[in-house]
Amino acid sequence: MKALILVGGFGTRLRPLTLSFPKPLVDFANKPMILHQIEALKDVGVTEVILAINYRPEVMINFLKDFEDKLGIKITCSQETEPLGTAGPLALARDKLVDGSGEPFFVLNSDVISEYPFAELIQFHKSHGGEATIMVTKVDEPSKYGVVVMDEETGRVDRFVEKPKIFVGNKINAGIYLLNPSVLDHIELRPTSIEKEVFPKISAGQKLYAMVLPGFWMDVGQPKDYITGLRLYLDSLRKKAPSRLAAGPHIVGNVLVHENAVIGEGCLIGPDVAIGPGCVIESGVRLSRCTVMRGVRIKKHSCVSSSIIGWHSTVGQWARIENMTILGEDVHVSDEVYSNGGVVLPHKEIKSSILKPEIVM
Amino acid sequence: MHCRHRVLGWIYDPAGPIKGGAKVVSLKPALGVAGRKERGIGSSSPRFASSCRDPDPRSLFRGKRKVYTMKALILVGGFGTRLRPLTLSFPKPLVDFANKPMILHQIEALKDVGVTEVVLAINYRPEVMLNFLKDFEDKLGIKIICSQETEPLGTAGPLALARDRLMDGSGEPFFVLNSDVISEYPFAELIQFHKSHGGEATIMVTKVDEPSKYGVVVMDESGKVDRFVEKPKVFVGNKINAGIYLLNPSVLDRIELRPTSIEKEVFPKIAADQKLYAMVLPGFWMDIGQPKDYITGLRLYLESLRKKASSKLATGSHIVGNVLVHENAVIGEGCLIGPDVAIGPGCVIEPGVRLSRCTVMRGVRIKKHACISSSIIGWHSTVGQWARIENMTILGEDVHVSDEIYSNGGVVLPHKEIKSSILKPEIVM
Numbered sequence: 001m002k003a004l005i006l007v008g009g010f011g012t013r014l015r016p017l018t019l020s021f022p023k024p025l026v027d028f029a030n031k032p033m034i035l036h037q038i039e040a041l042k043d044v045g046v047t048e049v050i051l052a053i054n055y056r057p058e059v060m061i062n063f064l065k066d067f068e069d070k071l072g073i074k075i076t077c078s079q080e081t082e083p084l085g086t087a088g089p090l091a092l093a094r095d096k097l098v099d100g101s102g103e104p105f106f107v108l109n110s111d112v113i114s115e116y117p118f119a120e121l122i123q124f125h126k127s128h129g130g131e132a133t134i135m136v137t138k139v140d141e142p143s144k145y146g147v148v149v150m151d152e153e154t155g156r157v158d159r160f161v162e163k164p165k166i167f168v169g170n171k172i173n174a175g176i177y178l179l180n181p182s183v184l185d186h187i188e189l190r191p192t193s194i195e196k197e198v199f200p201k202i203s204a205g206q207k208l209y210a211m212v213l214p215g216f217w218m219d220v221g222q223p224k225d226y227i228t229g230l231r232l233y234l235d236s237l238r239k240k241a242p243s244r245l246a247a248g249p250h251i252v253g254n255v256l257v258h259e260n261a262v263i264g265e266g267c268l269i270g271p272d273v274a275i276g277p278g279c280v281i282e283s284g285v286r287l288s289r290c291t292v293m294r295g296v297r298i299k300k301h302s303c304v305s306s307s308i309i310g311w312h313s314t315v316g317q318w319a320r321i322e323n324m325t326i327l328g329e330d331v332h333v334s335d336e337v338y339s340n341g342g343v344v345l346p347h348k349e350i351k352s353s354i355l356k357p358e359i360v361m
Numbered sequence: 362m363h364c365r366h367r368v369l370g371w372i373y374d375p376a377g378p379i380k381g382g383a384k385v386v387s388l389k390p391a392l393g394v395a396g397r398k399e400r401g402i403g404s405s406s407p408r409f410a411s412s413c414r415d416p417d418p419r420s421l422f423r424g425k426r427k428v429y430t431m432k433a434l435i436l437v438g439g440f441g442t443r444l445r446p447l448t449l450s451f452p453k454p455l456v457d458f459a460n461k462p463m464i465l466h467q468i469e470a471l472k473d474v475g476v477t478e479v480v481l482a483i484n485y486r487p488e489v490m491l492n493f494l495k496d497f498e499d500k501l502g503i504k505i506i507c508s509q510e511t512e513p514l515g516t517a518g519p520l521a522l523a524r525d526r527l528m529d530g531s532g533e534p535f536f537v538l539n540s541d542v543i544s545e546y547p548f549a550e551l552i553q554f555h556k557s558h559g560g561e562a563t564i565m566v567t568k569v570d571e572p573s574k575y576g577v578v579v580m581d582e583s584g585k586v587d588r589f590v591e592k593p594k595v596f597v598g599n600k601i602n603a604g605i606y607l608l609n610p611s612v613l614d615r616i617e618l619r620p621t622s623i624e625k626e627v628f629p630k631i632a633a634d635q636k637l638y639a640m641v642l643p644g645f646w647m648d649i650g651q652p653k654d655y656i657t658g659l660r661l662y663l664e665s666l667r668k669k670a671s672s673k674l675a676t677g678s679h680i681v682g683n684v685l686v687h688e689n690a691v692i693g694e695g696c697l698i699g700p701d702v703a704i705g706p707g708c709v710i711e712p713g714v715r716l717s718r719c720t721v722m723r724g725v726r727i728k729k730h731a732c733i734s735s736s737i738i739g740w741h742s743t744v745g746q747w748a749r750i751e752n753m754t755i756l757g758e759d760v761h762v763s764d765e766i767y768s769n770g771g772v773v774l775p776h777k778e779i780k781s782s783i784l785k786p787e788i789v790m
Contacts, residue, residue: 010776015790019449055776343790347440359788361445361772 001046002097003106004078005037006089007053007060013222016328016345017310022056024110025063027293028220029233030258030276035067037108040116042073046106049073050096052089054080087194090179091187098181107194109175113229115215115236116176124211125178128155131207133178134199136171137217145172146195150210157208160200174213223308223326230291231272246270252288264300276311290321299335307339310346324357430477432527433536434508435467436519437483437490443651446757446774447739452486454540455493457722458649459662460687460705465497467538470546472503476536479503480526482519484510517623520608521616528610537623539604543658545644545665546605554640555607558584561636563607564628566600567646575601576624578639586637589629603642652737652755659720660701675699681717693729705740719750728764736768739775753786 011023018026024034038049053060057077064075078093090097090107097105104125106118114137125133134157136148142164149158149169161168173195186198202208216236218229234254237244246257246269253271257263261275264283269275273287276294281287286303295312298304302315307325315321316335325339328346333339337350341357344350348360441453448456454464468479483490487507494505508523520527520537527535534555536548544567555563564586566578572593579587579598590597602624615627631637645665647658663683666673675686675698682700686692690704693712698704702716705723710716713730724741727733731744736754744750745764754768757775762768766779770786773779777789 012774012776012790015774345442345445347442359790361442361788 001044001103001105002048002050002099003041003046003108004050004052004090004093004097005034005108005110006086007034007051007110009053009055009083011221014226016326016343017308020311020329020346022053022059023221024051024060027276027291028113028226029230029237029256029274029291032063033113033220034110036113037110037116038067038071038073038075040118041106041108042071044118044122047073048096049075050093051075051077051110052080052084052093053077054083083191084189085191085193087187087192087198088190090184090194091189091192094184098184102181104178104180107177107179109219111219111221112175112217113220113233114174114176114213114217115240117214120214121176121178121211124155124209128209130156130209131180131205132183132199132202133209133211135174135176135213136210137174137213138170139172140170142167142170142172147172148210155209155211156206157199157203157210159203160195162196171210171212174217175219176213223324226308227272227289227291227306227324230274231289234272234274282317325354430529430531431475431533431535432478432480432529433471433476433538434480434482434520434523434527435464435538435540436516437464437481437540439483439485439513441650444655446755446772447737450740450758450775452483452489453650454481454490457705457720458543458655459659459666459685459703462493463543463649464540466543467540467546468497468501468503468505470548471536471538472501474548474552477503478526479505480523481505481507481540482510482514482523483507484513513620514618515620515622517616517621517627518619520613520623521618521621524613528613532610534607534609537606537608539648541648541650542604542646543649543662544603544605544642544646545669547643550643551605551607551640554584554638558638560585560631560638561609561634562612562628562631563638563640565603565605565642566639567603567642568599569601570599572596572599572601577601580639584638584640585635586628586632586639588632589624591625600639600641603646604648605642652753655737656701656718656720656735656753659703660718663701663703711746754783 007024011018014023014026025032028036041049051060057079061077068075076096078089080089080092084092121133121135139145144163147161147164147169148171149161150156150171151158186201199208216232218225218232220226220229234256238254246255250267251270252268255270256274258275258277260277261279263269263281266284267281269287272289275281275292278295279292280297282298282300284301285298288305290304290306291308292298293309293311296309297314299315299317301317302319304315304321306323307321309315310327310331311329313327313331315333316337318336319333320338323341325341326343328344330347331344331350333350338353340355342354342360344360350360354360437454441448444453444456455462458466471479481490487509490507498505506526508519510519510522514522551563551565569575574592577590577593577598578600579590581587615630628637645661647654647661649655649658663685667683675684679696680699681697684699685703687704687706689706690708692698692710695713696710698716701718704710704721707724708721709726711727711729714727715732717734719733719735720737722738722740725738726743728744728746730746731748733744733750735752736750738744739757739760741758742756742760744762745766747765748762749767752770754770755772757773759776760773760779762779767782769784771783771789773789
């Protein structure tokens, strides 16, 4: 089986993190975002993953070689020379996706995290015999999204409604699809939207089905959702593999600590914290609802909440970092500095407090 | 902490055929700790110098085999954060100024005075630089090498790092330049003054209105430097360090391979020995490492061009003041361009556009009736019809401003679309 992951472009919403790495390689829960998806695909029997990208393939390709070797799965890049939307890339990668076996292939949006119930998806797809299956997720405010109107019992999709003004349903497209090769015949090699052009056609032919995604779902393409997504992810880990979470008197709630990280005495860590490889958390540090990326040093007595601390940064003693502060790579916050929502580009020193949310370039 | 360094560059094959300008005939990156053996450089210098250009009294020839050439070190440094968002796309030395990469202004001026080898002291992203420099090497016939710091070495440490490259046994002084500085680069006069006073080091100084903000150089009538005063509270003088030096090789004996400040540690020692001289920089001077000064610097540069090479400036009824237009740029009808504008290669300025006090980088399209002032428009961006762009707006690479948008000091990172107006100065990421 094969899969195509729509990686896309510049990842500007996740700046400043994406100024250092392309978005799929930005770590989430101590692992490059795209690795979560690739591992789940491998677990269900996918042997080849194609990444549809339109920016900076070189960085990706180097990294992916590592994954290929470690995971034993083939990874190739399909590069768009002009942005092809959400369906065009499938046409571009047609030759790789259609191998004559007739097997359906996965298409994933690279920003999506979930429990990736791919085995159930395959089973449902084969059972209804339609041409395409999309996963949908329930949301509270469907009027902001494209709603999928479906037959609750069979899952067959009736129609799509963009930002509905009246209530038509509360399931939206989760960005995870399983498609028969015949779908590629519906897609031309030009900028095309899969939700607006391709799926409506298939559903008009009564051949599009939807499956409600069990478990959590989040589009982690921007910092606020990234932080919420970590909470959901760790919740899920608590249920499925609690031994991977940290334990101890200094741990509160769900906390993921890489085995190479070091935590000092008197710290209080959690809930909803991920600490990456090579991190040093000095004594007396309080961390909550935050991600600490590889190689970061958090100095004594500091307090970090609801923030993302980028690779190889340092946070000074008694510093207070909160309210969606995002530190890019190699940012050094001096002792006793306060940051209220500062968004700091890479290779900067922060020597004075940031009193209200602002970008520091 | 001991720091390793790598000298990366291209090695000339001295045995190769050279005509009318030294050519790279083999690409042999020199990696590892720089030592003469590893770099494959013997004690005999290449013979090419004598055939590659007209005899130049400023670089000495001694016999057939031994040739002395002048060298220069340019302190490029690090991340160029002050010039973001432009430096998010290119390392600072490669950011265009007056339609030419910043560092090329300096390299050309050095070549003109007989420098044959330029060492770039960098501590970030050598790969991008190296690709680009290969082009320069070929076109200019000058050797360019990168010396990469593995830890920031300040303003003097990089000289120690590049010691082996700067000292070739000839005894010739070498230039040291700060990469952000633009000026008329009066290097010939500097060489002459240096030789005439017989001191160990000459620094160029420039006059400023508010010396209390800088490090002031206190000197006597002969130019001999008495002392340096950082941010003086009382008036001691109005000359500051212009970031252009000519140093004898013996200066290198005063510099250890560690983070060192040339202004605070090295020069004061030489001054105490009565061997440091200063020369007032004639003409303009600007540190263009941040957008406001970049824009002012362009005005000064174009003024200077008006005096020295006015034929390079644009003329016509649609031109006001000093305007530089690349030959590959296209300007439509009914435009009014200037003063103090630079328009880069491949730009398209549609009809009815007003541009003043701005830089338009390579490949930009300015659509009809737009009005831009005091701003920098980054490579391959577009500005929509009737858009108004002013007050230190800086558009990074590939930024697209929609029609009728107003930007008052917006600072926009690369690869963005601006679909609504920016009413007050802010960063758009």
